[in-house]
Amino acid sequence: MAVARPRGRDEFAGALRGLGDRYWDRHPFHLRLHTGKCEPDEVRSWVANRWYYQxxxxxxxxxxxxxxxxxxxxxxxxxxxxxQDGRDGGEGGLGDWLALADAVGLDRSAMLDERHVVRGVRFAVDAYVTFCRTHTWWEGVAAALTELFSPGHMAARITAWRRHYGWIDPAGFAYFESRIPVVRADSAYTLDLVLNHCDTRRRQDAALAALAFKCDVLGAMLDAVDYHGGRR
Known part of the structure; x- marks a missing residue:
């Protein structure tokens, strides 16, 4: 049986980018979140559950x-x-996410003890961590390529939240504002890494499967948050 030829670099990059259709920006919950249709408790539920991912x-x-x-x-x-962790406690992406929790009116102790994290989110995030522990390093890197799709989504979130959720303290947007330029640079490096190291058809197929899996992880998180709504 003949082994399928590797995709060319541009073809492979296009196949990876093509998985953007599976990214969570098209999920019904995110569509509601970005059009101002979520109640405050639903926004808080999203922030509290996303903490577990962060x-x-x-x-x-x-x-x-x-x-x-x-x-x-x-x-x-x-x-x-x-x-993400910062060099000292209270810094980095985690510190900025706690500031977002403050901005939407979540009790910080409740964030830290994760009492609002629903089981579907916990299961999905744990599956992602386990995937990266049990698969090759380049599959873990490929799974991170959702960052190809995220900068525009985060920028749209800031604009939408400022327009629709005036009750949120703008200081809470620091995570997204600091993350956007970083993720743009990271995504270029990550894509190049995957294109260079996934140089066989088998590796390329595995990389595509890894990125599809990560998109499913993110979608499953929102499925769980959407199902539970703002119940806390």
């Missing part, structure tokens, strides 16, 4: 690093952990 990102990035034998990749990838 606080798990460094664990999945550490798993990718642990599986990667290449020092230059490890050195670059560890920057994501520093960005």
């Amino acid at each position: 606080r798990s990102l460094s664990q999945k990035n550490a798993a990718i690093i642990a599986n990667c034998p290449l020092p230059d990749v490890r050195r670059r990838w560890v920057e994501r952990i520093v960005f």
